[in-house]
Amino acid sequence: MRAMSQTHTTAPATLEVISHSEAETIAFGRRLGALLQPGDLLLLFAPFGAGKTHLTKGIAGALGVDEADVNSPSFVLINEYETARRGKPGQGRTPIYHVDLYRIETPEALATVGLDDVIAGHGIAVIEWAERAVDWFPREHLAIEIAYAGETDRRIVVRPHGTRAAEIVAALQAGD
Template sequence: MCDDELKNYISNSVEETLEIGKKLARKLRGDEIILLSGNLGTGKTLITKGIVSSLGFDENEVNSPSFTLMNVYETEKIRVYHIDLWRLDDVNEIVSSISLEEIILEPAIIIIEWAEKLGTFGFGARKIIEIKIEGEGAEPRRIIVKNHDV
């Protein structure tokens, strides 16, 4: 049985989006997979910066791995994998390019931008948090967080 929790946030600025990420990080146990979706430029990496900085890493060192595919951050508390699938389209290419099947077995937080590209990829018994960001340009962002407790 699944106990899903849904929360909505409104962000009017970069700073508010970072703070929402920090707030979300305070509830993490260290074994979650965070699936981020939203159009280009909506704030997926900002949410990630907030999460990672709240765990003890310098937010200025957190950047989008659009071309490297993955950044790994070692904090005092946990390892964080930050994956960006923006430039990949084939699920098999995605899984093999970053060894996703191996990474999901590690005791780490895994943050995946453009997660919708994974289709129906299974994450086993890991706790999944879906974050969808809506809004364009200078518009406020609506950030929808859905926790899936397995």
């Protein structure tokens, strides 16, 4: 298996990764997932089939969720996975909320899906098709863009927005 390529772009805290396979995208998700904690918000921007759910499988796997249980929430809108990690005192295990906004057509529809509860801070939220509501989310988040870079290659760009997100990117960069 080829090693995943990783470069740092000119923006100081932006990270770019080239994944050569679904397995590498999942592996990168595991690296990322190991750094996450309750309250972290990840916004995923990518076309159909680019690897949003594979990345989420890795994130969830790093937190003790069986990766085989992670699938796209396109029709249910939100999947909740219980992680092996303990949350804040009195909150039990940290949940991962895997949200798919593809079918959301208006900002008003966001109110009906329960996104307020998802980003309330007691879990980790991974939002697919975040471009459908980008102005709705808090400023503190990690934006992850996945683009086709070949038949099986994907270009993953991780952009932090806020202090906590910058810490996550710095930790990913330190793990080179």
